[in-house]
Amino acid sequence: MITFFADKKLRFLDTTLRDGEQTPGVSLTPEQKLKIASALSDMGIHTIEAGSAMASEGEREAVKLISEAGLRSECCTYSRAKHGDIDIAADCGADSIHLVVPVSDLHITKKLGKTRDEVFKMAIDAVRYAKERGLIVELSGEDASRADPSFLRNLFREGVRNGADRLCFCDTVGLLTPEKTAELIPEFCLAPLSIHCHNDLGLGLANTIAALKSGASCAHVTVNGLGERAGNTALEELVMSLEKLYSYDTGISKEKIYPLSVLVSKLTKVPLATNKPIVGEMAFTHESGIHAHGLLRDATTYEPMSPETVGRKRRIILGKHSGTASVKAALSELGYEPDDQQLKEIVSRIKKLGDKGIKVTDADVMAVADAVMMLECKPVIDLKQFTIVSGSNSIPTASVTMVINGVEVTGASTGTGPVDAALKVLEQSVAFAGDIRLEEYHVDAISGGADAMVDVTVKLRKDGRILTSRGARTDIVEASVEAVVSGMNRLLREENENRSRNTD
Known part of the structure; x- marks a missing residue:
């Protein structure tokens, strides 16, 4: 085994709640952010970038909630080189700020409309002010991989002289290679250095590892690799690569990786790629x-x-x-x-x-x-009828009548849509016979056109047992009901049912 990191103490800064939330379409409530932050802290993440406190009232509430939650992790918030941003961060109770300063000429001139000297002065002034406000400062060079190395080195050096506790090298649009990373990083280890990689060309993980091998001591990551465009370096991939390939004990509770991944996917509504390493459906x-x-x-x-x-x-x-x-x-x-x-x-x-x-x-x-095997499978559930009412001016409502083990049950439920309403009423109606929960739901179109056949696959859980089932119809609600009822029937079969070979 390769052991590049045997004598190093690596840290992880998770930015799922800031950079990850910048994934198009993702928006988390303060309560959802706290739930994710708690899970990150429990698994051993050192620093949690809780959001951009200056962005909105909701972001400020989230940072306050996380900072006051008594988590083991350091609570960090994104900040521009502005006194106002720093004041908000301090007032929200953040432990540290990720002080991001554009450092490439492209960003300095095109985005800010300023000169190098102006940006330099802004950065140093912000570092000094943040230290006066009692904050830990991680001075971060945005678009560092396209910056003039001498300008960035001078900025970092002066930042450290004025109180910056940590530095961060950002590959903002994923243009580094592992070779270039190994060449650049040693120049900027003037204080504990973080590496922040984006995955635009698929090299985020490789570049992060190259940086850690070359002197960086902290990696910025996101759960499931969330982030703008192609995302950031994935927490789960980096942790397991370090553990498995480099024999490095990260200190992360690895058994909590998948539950965290599922939680983040559920709350952000960003599904996991089927073939995603470590956490994708097909990984194992x-x-x-x-x-x-x-x-x-x-x-x-x-x-x-x-x-x-x-x-x-x-x-x-x-x-x-x-x-x-x-x-x-x-x-x-x-x-x-x-x-x-x-x-x-x-x-x-x-x-x-x-x-x-x-x-x-x-x-x-x-x-x-x-x-x-010529086994008799008597259905536990006999579906008599189900009705869906849905339209632009009504709340989707489903009603159902079923006979379960000889007992007729009628129920109704509302939902966010007709499928949601149908699945909820089925769960509620079988509750007296067994607690069956829908774990996963997936739908595929088998054929094209308005009359496309849809294939619905569901994963149901009862008493720790998980079973998959499917339904195929031209109507997605009917296919969903078929899949769930079929699975429920199987789960509710008597446990002592004889399934050995029939010798009669």
């Missing part, structure tokens, strides 16, 4: 028969780390690439014990479903197994 999901067979014998054959390390679980999904070993393992987990002949037939049918382009869910596997 396998279908290939060769891969699954190897995993069942030794997980390290096709995984760089244990999914439990980051708070996840391994998934083996079934489809046309699945082999006998993975199908048998999935059936065993679902409670089925087919004989060899039955298993062979189940594998064949699952492959045929995969060949048709169908996503094979747990409910599909159970249906195939029931049919092959």
Whole structure:
């Protein structure tokens, strides 16, 4: 193992609540920011950039909430080189400011309409004033990777002389390479230096690691790599790269990575890319028969780390690439014990479903197994009717009548849309038979046009057990109801139901 960082104490400044929130369309309430900040603090992040206090009343409230929450992490806020910004930061109770000063000629002349001398004087004056207000100062050079190195070095040196506690080198539009980073960074380690990388050309993580190897001691990161344009260096990718590839103990509670990722995705409404490293849906999901067979014998054959390390679980999904070993393992987990002949037939049918382009869910596997093993699957839920009322002048409302274990249940619920209303009334109506929660919802259009067939996949949870199910209709509400009812039926089957092979 490579151990570049054995003698270093690296720090993490998380800017999800500032740079991450600048992702187009993302807007967090003060309460949501506090929830994320608390999770970041709990996992061991050193500094949390809580927002831009000067931006709005809501931002000021968020910084105050976080600064007063008693978190272990340092509370930081973004600040321009203006006394007004610094006053607001101090009045909100921030511990530190991320004092951002444009340093490239492009930004100085085109954005600010000023000269280098004017910006220099503004920066030093701001550092002095922030120290007078009792703040920790991280002096940050915006667009540093396109700045004149001598100007930036002089600015940093004078900033430190006037009280700046830390410095930050910003690759604002992601134009660094690892080689260029390694060449530049040692010139600017005049005080503890942070590296702030954007991922416009996909090199954010590589450049951040190169900077840390070259003398920087702090990395700016965001959860899920959120941020403007292509985002920032991803917290989860940097932490696990340092831990796994460089044998460096980050001090981060790694098992909290995935829950935090899900929380941020939910609150920002920015879905995770399916193939995103560490936290994407497919990061620890396998279908290939060769891969699954190897995993069942030794997980390290096709995984760089244990999914439990980051708070996840391994998934083996079934489809046309699945082999006998993975199908048998999935059936065993679902409670089925087919004989060899039955298993062979189940594998064949699952492959045929995969060949048709169908996503094979747990409910599909159970249906195939029931049919092959000639097991009787009595539906627990008999859906009699459901009605949706939705329009421009009405609140989406769903009503449903179902017979559950012989008991007729009628319910109604409102929602943010017709699908939301339908799924809520289904959850409420089955509550007396079991607490079933919708964990995930995904929809795909199978065909184009106004009459497109939609494929809805849901993930449901009951008593710690998770099951996937699907529905396919031309109407998205009907497809959603089909998927949920099918999954609920499977989850509500009696636990002692006989699923071993039928020998009669």
